[in-house]
Amino acid sequence: MARWQPGARERLVLAAVDLFAEHGYDATTVTQIADRAGVTKSTFFRHFPDKRELLVAGQDALSRLLAEGIAGAADDATPLEAVAAGLTKASSFMGPMNRELGPRLKAAIAASTELQERDALKTVGLASAMTTALQARGVPTPLAHVASELGVLAFKQGYESWTATEDESGLAPHVLAALNDLKAATAALH
Known part of the structure; x- marks a missing residue:
C-alpha cells in the first residue's frame, strides 16, 4: 500500500483494534500496527502520540x-x-x-x-x-x-x-x- 494513499488514520485504528483483539493490548506494538495498516511508523506518530490514543x-x-x-x-x-x-x-x-x-x-x-x-x-x-x-x-x-x-x-x-x-x-x-x-x-x- 502506498504511503500517500488516503485513509491512513482510519486504517491505523482498524489495524490496532484487530491486533489488540488478536494479541492483547500489551503485546501489540506500534510497529505491528503500522505494518498491518500499510504505513510507516512515522506515519503512525503523525496521527497518534502513542497506541493508547487510538481508542x-x-x-x-x-x-x-x-x-x-x-x-x-x-x-x-x-x-x-x-x-x-x-x-x-x-x-x-x-x-x-x-x-x-x-x-x-x-x-x-x-x-x-x-x-x-x-x-x-x-x-x-x-x-x-x-x-x-x-x-x-x-x-x-x-x-x-x-x-x-x-x-x-x-x-x-x-x-x-x-x-x-x-x-x-x-x-x-x-x-x-x-x-x-x-x-x-x-x-x-x-
Whole structure:
C-alpha cells in the first residue's frame, strides 16, 4: 500500500483494534500496527502520540458534534430534547467504518484493563461536553448532568444495537430509540 494513499488514520485504528483483539493490548506494538495498516511508523506518530490514543480517536470531534447539536436545538427544547439534537448531529457523522469497528472495538476493550480505563475516560469526556453545552443553554447543573449521562448511555446502547443489525437506516434511529427507552425508564424512578 502506498504511503500517500488516503485513509491512513482510519486504517491505523482498524489495524490496532484487530491486533489488540488478536494479541492483547500489551503485546501489540506500534510497529505491528503500522505494518498491518500499510504505513510507516512515522506515519503512525503523525496521527497518534502513542497506541493508547487510538481508542479515543475521534473523541474531540464527537464531543464537538454533540455540543453543537445541543447548542442548535430549539430554544424551547427540554434538556433531553437538546441531548437528542446532539445525538442526532453526532450520529450523522458515523458511517460504515464506525459500524464495522463496533464489535471489534468491544472485543479489544473487553480484553484489556487499560483499554477499559480509556473507554471510561472517553465516556466521562462525552458527558462533560454535553453537560457544558446544556449549562450554556441555562439548564441547571444537576439536571444537565443527568441528561448528559442519559445521553451517553443512549449513545452506547444505540451504537451497540446499530452494530449488531443489518439495518441501513444509520445510527441516529438506534440512539434516539435508546434515549426514548431510557426516558421511559426514568418515569419508573418516581
